[in-house]
Amino acid sequence: MSVNSIQLLTPQHWEDYELIDCGDFEKLERFGNMILIRPEPQAVWPKGLPEAEWTRRHDIRFKGRSATSGDWHKKRPGLPDRWHVSYRNNDVAVKFRLGLTSFKHVGIFPEQAVNWDYIADTIRAFQTKQPKVLNLFAYTGGASLVARAAGADTTHVDSIKQVVTWANENQELSGLSNIRWVVEDALKFVKRELKRGNRYHGIILDPPAYGHGPKGEKWKLEDHIAEMMRDVVGLLDPNEHFLILNTYSLGFSSVIVENLIKSAMPTVQNLETGELYLQATAGSKLPLGVFGKFRTVG
Incomplete structure (x- = not known):
């Protein structure tokens, strides 16, 4: 290890x-x-x-x-409620529709571009043609779009129908197709995939501190993340794989993320942990979550 x-x-x-x-x-x-x-x-x-x-x-x-x-x-009349932005890394280019929501978000979390680069680079390095990637708690689909643009067979899971519809709009804007959209509680979906014997070459998790499934299922990060990690590592292809766990909870450190991953997968190789931040032009660093990730490339 x-x-x-x-x-x-x-x-x-x-x-x-x-x-x-x-x-x-x-x-x-x-x-x-x-x-x-x-x-x-x-x-x-x-x-x-x-x-x-x-x-x-x-x-x-x-x-x-x-x-x-x-x-x-x-500040002035005529400013739009919706507009578009693009993201590019080498041959991977995606586009997002942004919007002004009542809970301050606009549809993307910019610090996640670090993880998008990791996803694209890993998929390019895989020997497997069209690897399977699963994006859990997938929101408006930034990681899903990047995985698909890099050539992966991508499944996108989120419990809120409206944001999955938003993600599908982003797919169309990006000139992509064939992402599999699933509106479901993430933990229930993972358990069903385990029973089916399905495997994925890449798994991305960006769970909220609190959340609800489409049928009222309750998600609380500290109560459910250990169970989720135990289950998702069972979905990983044994030969080539990557996994990213990202959390924004103020109470979680990168050491906690490291312990979660090691507990779920004691034989983990190439584990990286740390903190994502945005560098302000004016000078400050803004911390925006912790991550753990690992990969095995054939």
């Missing part, structure tokens, strides 16, 4: 995204040609740029009404 030292990773080549500044529990960021201000609970330090600069530069600002919802305030 080999384990690398803890890594700090940030996206390197995304022209359509920029974290301009962060601090005072907010972030100023550019998605394509739109500049947004959104709440950010981890930005506990002071802003790097003056407030007047934030006010001058932004197009739309989110203001919360409660802990879970809020409203978008546009």
Whole structure:
């Protein structure tokens, strides 16, 4: 078993995204040609740029009404509620439809581009032609699109029908097809795949701290993640595989993720753990989750 030292990773080549500044529990960021201000609970330090600069530069600002919802305030009439951004890494190019949701999200988590690169690079390195990839808690499909664009037979699982529909729209925008869409509780889906004897060359998990399945199933990260990890490693192809576990829970460290993976797969090889962050142009690093990943290439 080999384990690398803890890594700090940030996206390197995304022209359509920029974290301009962060601090005072907010972030100023550019998605394509739109500049947004959104709440950010981890930005506990002071802003790097003056407030007047934030006010001058932004197009739309989110203001919360409660802990879970809020409203978008546009600085001038005519600004869109929806727009598109692109992402490219070598021969893998995908496109996303972004939108202003009532819970501050816009449809992508930019720090995940680090994992997208890992997915694409690993699929390219596989000896298996058209490897099978499973994306759990898959949201609007960033990892699913990248896996499909890199040549994988891709299955996308999320419990919310509306975001799966959004992901399908992103597939069409990206000029892709044939992703398998599944609206289901992720843990139930994994257990059924185990019974069927199905195997995957790649598995991606980006579970929320809390969530609900389409039939009211409850998900709580600390209560269910160990069971989920025990099950998903049983779906991995024994010869060529990769797995990515990413968590955003404020209570989880990369050491916890390392322990979860080792407990589920004691013989794991090439394990990497660390923290994802976004580098602000103004200077600060914004931490946005921890990860563990490993791969075996034939």
